[in-house]
Amino acid sequence: MVNLILVSHSEKLATGLKELLAEMAPDTPILLAAGLEDGSIGTDASRIEASFDQLNDDGLVLTDIGSATMNAELALELYSGDRTIQFVESPLVEGAFLAAVLSGQSKSLTEVVDGLKKEFA
C-alpha cells in the first residue's frame, strides 16, 4: 500500500492529522517528517529524507506551507534508496485524507497521484 509522508512545520499538527487519518483509513501507513529536531516549528530536508528509510512500499509526500515543499523536493533529490517516492502539490489535510482513502483501496502510487491531481488541480 502507498505510504504517506506528511511534511509539516508543526509536529503536533502532523501527529493530529495522522490520528485523524488512522480513523478514516486505518490500514494506510503514515510517516511523519514534521517540525525541527528540538520540536520547534520548521522543516528540515535531512529529517524528511530520514523518514524515507521507514517506507515499506511506494511513498507519497504531502507538505504544508512555504519552505516545506522546497525541503521535501531537496529530500527527494538526496534520497538514494529503492522506493519510488513522489511529491504532489495538494492541500495538506484534504489531500492526505483523499490519498489515505485511495491507498486504503490498494490503488497504486500513480493512481493516488492522479486522484489528487484531479481533485486539486
Next chain:
Amino acid sequence: MVNLILVSHSEKLATGLKELLAEMAPDTPILLAAGLEDGSIGTDASRIEASFDQLNDDGLVLTDIGSATMNAELALELYSGDRTIQFVESPLVEGAFLAAVLSGQSKSLTEVVDGLKKEFA
C-alpha cells in the same frame, strides 16, 4: 482584527496549526473548536457555537473534512450573538495561513473572505 475559528476533527491538529499561525501572524486571534469534549476525534456544533462567544471582533470559520463543515454551518445558524461570522470553503491549513496573514494586515472580514475565494476558488 478578524478572528479565525479553526474547526477540526482533531484537537491536536488544530492546536499545532494555531502554533504555526502564531509564528507567521502573531497578532491574529485564533480560536479552536476541535475534537469532541472527551478529546476524541470528531466535531460538535455546540462546541463550535460555544467558541463564538470568545470572539473579540468579526470571525472567519475554517473547517477540515466532511461533517466539520455541516456542524460549522449548524453552529452559525444557532449563533445569536452580535459578531459577524462567515464560513468560507478553503483548505484548512493553507486557508488559515492566508487568512491569518490578511487579518494581521488589518483587512476586513469581507477582504479576507475575498482573498480566500480568489486563492482557492
